[in-house]
Amino acid sequence: QKRIAVMTSGGDSPGMSAAVRAVVRQTLASGCVSYAIYEGYQGLVDGGDMIKEMQWEDVRGWISEGGTLIGTARCKAFMERPGRLTAANNMIERGIDALVICGGDGSLTGADKFRAEWPSLLDELVSSGKRTEEGVKPYRHLNIVGLVGSIDNDLSSTDATIGCYSSLQRICQAIDYIDSTAFSHQRAFVVEVMGRHCGWLALMAGVSCGADFVFCPENPPSENWESEMCSIVRKHRELGKRKTIVIVAEGAHDRNLNHISPTMVKDLLTNKVGLDTRVTTLGHVQRGGPPCAYDRMLATLQGVEAVKAVLDSTPETPSPVICIVENKIVRKDLMEAIKLTKEVAANIEKKDFAAAMKGRDAEFEE
Ligand code: F6P
Numbered sequence: 001q002k003r004i005a006v007m008t009s010g011g012d013s014p015g016m017s018a019a020v021r022a023v024v025r026q027t028l029a030s031g032c033v034s035y036a037i038y039e040g041y042q043g044l045v046d047g048g049d050m051i052k053e054m055q056w057e058d059v060r061g062w063i064s065e066g067g068t069l070i071g072t073a074r075c076k077a078f079m080e081r082p083g084r085l086t087a088a089n090n091m092i093e094r095g096i097d098a099l100v101i102c103g104g105d106g107s108l109t110g111a112d113k114f115r116a117e118w119p120s121l122l123d124e125l126v127s128s129g130k131r132t133e134e135g136v137k138p139y140r141h142l143n144i145v146g147l148v149g150s151i152d153n154d155l156s157s158t159d160a161t162i163g164c165y166s167s168l169q170r171i172c173q174a175i176d177y178i179d180s181t182a183f184s185h186q187r188a189f190v191v192e193v194m195g196r197h198c199g200w201l202a203l204m205a206g207v208s209c210g211a212d213f214v215f216c217p218e219n220p221p222s223e224n225w226e227s228e229m230c231s232i233v234r235k236h237r238e239l240g241k242r243k244t245i246v247i248v249a250e251g252a253h254d255r256n257l258n259h260i261s262p263t264m265v266k267d268l269l270t271n272k273v274g275l276d277t278r279v280t281t282l283g284h285v286q287r288g289g290p291p292c293a294y295d296r297m298l299a300t301l302q303g304v305e306a307v308k309a310v311l312d313s314t315p316e317t318p319s320p321v322i323c324i325v326e327n328k329i330v331r332k333d334l335m336e337a338i339k340l341t342k343e344v345a346a347n348i349e350k351k352d353f354a355a356a357m358k359g360r361d362a363e364f365e366e
Contacts, residue, residue, distance in 0.1 A: 013163025022303025
């Protein structure tokens with residue numbers, strides 16, 4: 001009887017609670033024992049009450065809850081080997097031999113590192129006298145399965161991460177609200193959206209809201225972007241638009257990687273185009289609140305698949321990450337997905353923006 005634990009890690013996203021619910025219930029439905037680890041990797045290091053056995057009713061109603069009801073954290077202790085050793089000991093204490101982790105690329109990289117190190121952690125537990133050879137024998141094969149929970153939609157190999165469509169919806173709602181006041185006063189608004197180094201939220205919000213201009217990290221504007229943006233906005237005004245919306249991804253920069261801030265854009269619209277301009281930073285409103293239907297569905301289907309992947313796993317199987325590609329739930333090699341994601345960042349650093357866009361989803365291809 002497998003003992004499967006689920007954890008959420010890194011920044012929260014809408015749909016994480018739904019993913020936990022699906023993993024818990026599929027674990028129980030498969031005749032296994034279910035655990036939830038509270039507060040991300042910190043809970044694994046702290047052990048005790050932070051690792052809780054879960055029953056079917058414990059996750060009742062979680063499908064529509066925002067954030068993660070088992071908490072999340074960015075844990076420093078787990079980044080060091082002693083922290084991981086304590087975590088391994090706590091897992092063996094509870095008989096846990098499989099971990100399903102819902103988080104972003106950083107959290108999932110940590111998970112795979114833990115798996116790679118696992119045999120040596122067990123050896124150290126034995127050599128330090130904390131565990132016996134016989135005691136660790138049943139735990140020699142650790143299963144790790146990743147679920148991608150992030151509003152940023154920045155993991156290569158999957159079309160959507162759990163939470164990104166809820167966040168996009170929230171941004172669109174906010175811009176709809178801004179639109180009406182912008183229209184009334186004939187104002188311009190510069191809206192900063194999250195996404196870290198990824199421009200997916202900015203780009204899709206621009207498409208969905210009919211923005212005048214969008215700044216994305218993967219596809220920086222031309223060298224003379226200041227005059228280009230101003231002339232586009234001016235043209236839209238000449239065509240009769242009463243409002244202007246410019247969306248700036250928080251990671252936006254020019255082709256020399258100089259940060260483009262909302263204030264810089266505001267100053268241009270004010271001084272060069274003569275528009276009464278305001279800046280709105282949406283902040284964590286984009287990450288909170290209930291998941292949209294798509295994220296509930298994605299989290300549920302992927303949570304179920306994660307448990308199936310645990311049950312199919314062998315010591316030879318590389319850790320999988322559960323993805324969605326062309327509307328199908330699929331398993332991909334976790335480390336390969338992370339490698340591709342890191343390549344995008346490296347290509348941006350190298351100013352090879354064409355390669356960076358290729359490394360993202362199809363939406364970015366021109
Ligand atoms: O990765 C999710 C995200 O919301 C990013 O879009 C943003 O850059 C970051 O997390 C904000 O992190 P924090 O909540 O720690 O301020």
